[in-house]
Structures are given as C-alpha cells and as structure tokens.
Amino acid sequence: MVSFLFFLFSSIYVWADVSAVSESQTQSSFSSSVAVEICHALENTNPSFQIASENETTTATEQLRAFYKRSQCSPVWSHEHSIDADAILLVYTLRDAQYEGLNTQDPRYNLESLIVLLNSIQSDASAKNNPKLFAQLDVLLSDAYFVLGKDLYEGLTPRKTATDQWRIDPKKSLNLALYLENALANNTVDASIKELSPSSSGYQALKSLLMKYYKLQEAGGWKEVASSDTPEEIKERLRIEGYLGADESSDEGYREALKNFQKHHGIKSDGVIGTETLARMNISVEEKILSIRLNMERWRWMPSEMENSYVSVNIPNFSLRVVENNETLLQMKTVVGKDERPTPIFNAMMSYIVINPYWSVPPTIIREDLVPAVRKNINYLKKNNIRVFKNGDNGEKNEINP
The missing domain is CATH 1.10.101 (Muramoyl-pentapeptide Carboxypeptidase; domain 1)
Structure with missing residues (x-):
C-alpha cells in the first residue's frame, strides 16, 4: 500500500483558529476531529507543505489555505465517517480528464493517491475511524479540483508565454475557491467542472474526435x-x-x-x-492525438464568450466564416501567412469593412517573395496583375511597366 505522510516544518504558526473546534466537539464529532487534522496539516510558515505518496506530491497553495481558513478547516468532501458522492464524482472526472486533452497521470492531480485513500477508507474498518486519513483525502480532493479547474479554464501553458504570435485577449480571472464553495453548497460539483471547459462547438468537436482516436489507439491504430x-x-x-x-x-x-x-x-x-x-x-494515431490535444489547449486560451456575430478565420484551413447566432452565413477561402512568417492570431472589434481594397505589397514580401519570383520569371508581376508605381518629382506616383 502507498504510504501517505504530512510533512510539517518545525517553525509554525496557527493561521486558522484551531481552538474554534472545542475539545468537547472534537470528542463528540468525528468531523471536528478531521477539521483539527486539516488545520494542523496547513499551519506552517513555509510557502507549502506536502502530502506525498511514492509518485505524487501536493502543494498547499495560498488558494488552498484560504479555502479552508474560510470554513475553519471543516471537511467539505465527507460527513462524519461517510464520503460524499461529490468526492467519488470528482475522482471519476479526474480519471476521464484525458478526454479533455489532459494527462490523467499528471502527478498534480494526485489521482493515484486519491484512489488508494478512497479504497482504504471504504474497505478498512479502522480507516473509517481515522480522522487523519479523512483530512488527507479532503485536502487532496480540494487541491485536485483547483488544479483541474485551472487547467480546464486557463490551459496548461501560460497564454502570454505560449507564443509571440498569440494576441488574443486574456480570459476574465476566476476565483476557484469561491467557485468550489458555491458548487459544494448547491451539489453541482460535477457540473461545475464541466462548465469550466470551453463550450464552443470547435472545442466540443475536437473532444469527440479525441475520443474516436483514443479508441483507434486502443485497437492498435x-x-x-x-x-x-x-x-x-x-x-x-x-x-x-x-x-x-x-x-x-x-x-x-x-x-x-x-x-x-x-x-x-x-x-x-x-x-x-x-x-x-x-x-x-x-x-500515426499517436501524432493525431497529440495534434488534437494541442488544438484543445489553444481553445482554452480563447475568450470564454464569443460575440453573437463574428468573422472567424481558420488559418490552417485557409478559410473564413461569417457567423451569426452560431449559424454560418458565409464561408470562403482566404490568404494566410507562411510557416516562416505566420499570420498572428488575434481578436478585435470590427468597425468597418473595405470591399475590393487596394493592397500595397509590404517590403518583406517584396524582398522575400516578389523579387525572387521576378528573377525566375520576368513576366511574373504582369501575370499576377501586380502594378508598379514610381515616385515622381512632384510627389505623385507614376505607373510604370512592370
């Protein structure tokens, strides 16, 4: 069996009022004993403590500390000697995180530790009377919720450092501690996790596709x-x-x-x-799965809510869509950048549109694309309807033979 230990540091201070759980309460209520264990586990001056198994480590973030401080360390995933249904649902959700494009074996989720603890408490009579095990389980579940919630809402990679070509406005910040409190109060933990992942049709289509390719992988590809x-x-x-x-x-x-x-x-x-x-x-099927997961990650960087009407450009597919109320009204091909000079990814409010605009070729394209093409074929500019102008002495632009 995997062993679980609370590693506490010698220099400690009481950040939550442990004394609020009275001695009489502790003796009469198992949940109060669990609360005392949670408080003791979190009361140190070091930035973090660890609940560790052989393969996994959980860090007590300020978010986790603040969450339990608000409730005086009361357990939120169990009542007396009984594990709540929400706890079981969360473990199932962590197990199925692969279908969200995430890594189920990510040690930050502590899935292995949670399963071992749950099995121990449910099958061992002595474990059902052990408040320390219930405290460990409670903290691990809350931390797993915060980690998974953040991954689903913001993505695994910080958006700002992902790529210089990504210029999408960041999402609104989300207080996951308050979010979890509301979910627990309304018995909507499972639904609240689902609501954190993107609801866009593009993300949901990728999710269905990922399930298909996981099945193909299991069948041998x-x-x-x-x-x-x-x-x-x-x-x-x-x-x-x-x-x-x-x-x-x-x-x-x-x-x-x-x-x-x-x-x-x-x-x-x-x-x-x-x-x-x-x-x-x-x-290979493995490469396709990785590609789908990467694109699901990009969807997690997108704004939570799209406008009712918008123009969307799919760069890899060279296509443009005009969408109104989730219905595609118009679709057409479009021109995008190259691998070495990619089109930046951005969102902005459109205030006007120019039909059949004049386009002045940028210096980079002249230097790196047009000049090499003309050297190969002197008629390239004329063939592609590219007009050439020369600055006159009076400041006017005079068209010359290309």
Whole structure:
C-alpha cells in the first residue's frame, strides 16, 4: 500500500483558529476531529507543505489555505465517517480528464493517491475511524479540483508565454475557491467542472474526435502504407479511420473515400495517391492525438464568450466564416501567412469593412517573395496583375511597366 505522510516544518504558526473546534466537539464529532487534522496539516510558515505518496506530491497553495481558513478547516468532501458522492464524482472526472486533452497521470492531480485513500477508507474498518486519513483525502480532493479547474479554464501553458504570435485577449480571472464553495453548497460539483471547459462547438468537436482516436489507439491504430502501389493497404487504412465503409470495395467508392480523406487533410482532392497524400496517411494515431490535444489547449486560451456575430478565420484551413447566432452565413477561402512568417492570431472589434481594397505589397514580401519570383520569371508581376508605381518629382506616383 502507498504510504501517505504530512510533512510539517518545525517553525509554525496557527493561521486558522484551531481552538474554534472545542475539545468537547472534537470528542463528540468525528468531523471536528478531521477539521483539527486539516488545520494542523496547513499551519506552517513555509510557502507549502506536502502530502506525498511514492509518485505524487501536493502543494498547499495560498488558494488552498484560504479555502479552508474560510470554513475553519471543516471537511467539505465527507460527513462524519461517510464520503460524499461529490468526492467519488470528482475522482471519476479526474480519471476521464484525458478526454479533455489532459494527462490523467499528471502527478498534480494526485489521482493515484486519491484512489488508494478512497479504497482504504471504504474497505478498512479502522480507516473509517481515522480522522487523519479523512483530512488527507479532503485536502487532496480540494487541491485536485483547483488544479483541474485551472487547467480546464486557463490551459496548461501560460497564454502570454505560449507564443509571440498569440494576441488574443486574456480570459476574465476566476476565483476557484469561491467557485468550489458555491458548487459544494448547491451539489453541482460535477457540473461545475464541466462548465469550466470551453463550450464552443470547435472545442466540443475536437473532444469527440479525441475520443474516436483514443479508441483507434486502443485497437492498435493502423499500419504504415508502404507505397501508392498497394491499393489493399490503402483501402484498409481508409476503412480504419472511417472514410471507407467496412464492406465497400468498388473503385468508385474507393476514389470517393480517398477524395474525402484528401479534402479533410487540405490536400488537392483528386483521388490520386501522391507523395503528400501518402505522407498524411502515415501520420500515426499517436501524432493525431497529440495534434488534437494541442488544438484543445489553444481553445482554452480563447475568450470564454464569443460575440453573437463574428468573422472567424481558420488559418490552417485557409478559410473564413461569417457567423451569426452560431449559424454560418458565409464561408470562403482566404490568404494566410507562411510557416516562416505566420499570420498572428488575434481578436478585435470590427468597425468597418473595405470591399475590393487596394493592397500595397509590404517590403518583406517584396524582398522575400516578389523579387525572387521576378528573377525566375520576368513576366511574373504582369501575370499576377501586380502594378508598379514610381515616385515622381512632384510627389505623385507614376505607373510604370512592370
């Protein structure tokens, strides 16, 4: 069995009023004894204490201390010798965190420790009368709620340090301690966790996709396709991911499935196995899962609420959507940056729109794109309808032959 220890430091002060739990209360109420244990566990001047198992460590943050200080260390996940249903639901939610794109084995969640403690309390008669075990369980559950809640609401990576290209306004701050208090008071712990993750259709679609690929991973994924000359391997590859029906064998059905695969991956949809199509087929199920998880993380950086009407640009898909009341009214292709000069990701209020605007080519594009293209083909500018102007002596711009 994994052992659990409270490591306390020699220099301590009482930050919560332990004496508020009277001696008579402690003797008559098991919950009061648990409260005393929680107070003792948190009363030190060091920035943190640890409840440790062999593989996991929990840090008592100021948020955790403040949460228990408000209730005089009263346990919130149990009553007398009984574990609350909310505690069990939270453990199940932690177990299923992988479907939110998170790592269930992340030691910050202390899932292993929680399971061991719960099993011990529920199966061992002496453990049911041990207030220290109940105190450990209570603190671990509260801390797990805060850690998971923060990961779902803000994301794993601090938004500001994630990338210089990310210029999305930060979310409104959330007091998770008060949030948990309200959830416990209203018996809505499970629902409150779900509400912390993004509700956008894009995030929910990725979540469903992640479940699909986890199932494919459990089933063994797919084999690498050796070459374009192995049609049976290609058909099997398309069947595994659901592009081709299990019993579909006609040439027409095969080509249609291949076109759908190409369209889904942003490749020219011609029904022909080229180098790029073959490369996309040989992306492993593990890589796809990682890609989905990364995009779910980006959704967690987005604002909690979108405007009713907005214009959304999907950079990897080269597409633009005009949305009103969650309904797409217009969709079209758009031009975006390159890998070496990516389009910045931002949000802003749109105040006007220019139809068919003039576009002056930026100096970077002239230097790095147009000049090399003209050197290869002298007619490049004329062919692409790019006009060239020269500054005149009187300050006017005079058009010259490109």
